[in-house]
Amino acid sequence: MNWKLITLVLVLLGFSALSAYSMVQVGYLGIWKAGMANPGALQILADVVIVCCLAIAWMVQDARHRGVAVWPYVLITLTAGSFGPLLYLIRREWVTRDASRPVPQYG
Template sequence: MKALLIAVLIAFSAFTAWVMAQVGYVGIWTGALANPGSEQVLVDLVIACALICVWMIKDAQQRGAQAWPFVLITLTAGSFGPLLYLLLRRPQAA
C-alpha cells in the first residue's frame, strides 16, 4: 500500500509541477472557474476534500495524533494532504 501511495504522490507531484510551470497557481483557479463544467468539478473536489478532512480528523483522534497539518495542506494543496496523511500516519493506538 505504501509503495502505491508513494508512486501516486510522485506522479501527482510531477504533474502538479508541470501544471504550475504552465499556468501558475492563479491559472489553476482561473481554469477551475472558467465555465460551469469546470466549476462543477471544483465544487465536487471541495466536497470530497471536506469529507476526507472529517475522516482524517476522526482517524487521527483514534490514533492519538494531530490531523491539523494535513487538513491545512488539504485546504491549500488538495490531494497532497490526504496522500501525506496516509503515508505518515501513526499505527492504530491499542
C-alpha cells in the first residue's frame, strides 16, 4: 500500500466515524436541518454542495478518460457527500497500484 492509499483510507475511516456519530445523534435529515439553521451554517452547506458538484464534474471526466463507470460514485456523492469522491479516489489509487505491478514471467 502506498502513502496516498493509506491516507485516503484513514480519511475515509475518520469521516465514517464522524458521520456515524452525527447520524446517531441527529439523523440524516437533522444534518441537513443543521446546515440550514443560520446564515453561517447555510454558507458552509452551500460550500460543501459546490465542492461536491466540482468533484462530480472531475470524477466524470476522469472516469471517461480511464474507461470506468462513474455513476455509483456520482450517486453516492449526491446522497452522502464526500464519501463518493473518497471512494472513487481509493478505487482509482487501488487500480493504479495494481496496474503498476510487474506481471510475473513464467516458463
